[in-house]
Amino acid sequence: xxxxxxxxxxxxxCDARELTTLEGGQFDAIYCSHNLEHYYRHEVPKVLAGFxxxxxxxxxxxxLVPDINQVMRATIERGLDIDDVLYQSPAGPxxxxxxxxxxxxEIERSGQDFYAHKTGFTxxxxxxxxxxxxxxxxxxxxGNLEINALAFKGAPDQSARALFNLPHD
Numbered sequence: 617x618x619x620x621x622x623x624x625x626x627x628x629x630c631d632a633r634e635l636t637t638l639e640g641g642q643f644d645a646i647y648c649s650h651n652l653e654h655y656y657r658h659e660v661p662k663v664l665a666g667f668x669x670x671x672x673x674x675x676x677x678x679x680l681v682p683d684i685n686q687v688m689r690a691t692i693e694r695g696l697d698i699d700d701v702l703y704q705s706p707a708g709p710x711x712x713x714x715x716x717x718x719x720x721x722e723i724e725r726s727g728q729d730f731y732a733h734k735t736g737f738t739x740x741x742x743x744x745x746x747x748x749x750x751x752x753x754x755x756x757x758x759g760n761l762e763i764n765a766l767a768f769k770g771a772p773d774q775s776a777r778a779l780f781n782l783p784h785d
Contacts, residue, residue: 620730633659635666643670646677650762653681654718657735664749668769676768676776677751682715683763684736690761703761715761739763755782 619626630638632651646667655663667677687702691712696702698716701709707719714720718732737745739758742765746754751767758764766772772782 621728632663632666635663636669638666638670640669641672644672644675646671646675648677649680650682652679653733653735653737654730655734660735660745661749664745664751664767667767668750671769674768674770674773674776676766676772679742679746679763679765679767681737681742681763681765682733683739683758683761684716685738686758686761687712687715737763755780 617624617626618628618630618632620629620631622629628638632648633655648667652660652663664677671677690696690702696712698713699711702712702715703710708721711720716733716736723729723731739756742763743754743756746765746767749767751769753768753771754765756763756765766780766782768776772780776782777784
């Protein structure tokens with residue numbers, strides 16, 4: 617596990633913008649859940665270049681981010697204000713504000729600005745930045761206010777196709 621915050625005792629303490637400083641081609645997969653939105657828009661390609669760098673050929677990144685399209689739609693359809701609760705999570709109530717700008721309770725408690733959201737994604741914008749970053753095969757789905765994307769460095773092999781039920785190109 618990689619994290620910028622050492623308190624969780626990750627295997628590697630590293631800012632994801634610095635992944636190119638690590639040995640290249642060492643991982644089969646990257647799981648990036650609700651992290652990419654914590655970087656400014658102009659930094660996202662640098663993070664993805666790091667993913668590309670540390671992945672083996674044929675490896676993939678699974679990336680989950682809030683779906684700003686769905687969040688906006690739910691906010692409007694339900695007549696919510698920015699401070700209204702959008703959903704309940706195991707951590708507690710999540711306001712519209714928290715999805716857009718980062719979990720305010722954690723930001724306040726920790727005093728760490730790396731918990732803040734600095735950009736957002738729609739399905740289209742996420743797939744676009746993944747492709748521009750060199751990932752040759754991308755797949756995605758939306759639901760539960762998030763985007764779940766798979767980005768492959770090369771073509772997915774048979775085991776990956778079976779695991780994720782991917783179509784044959």
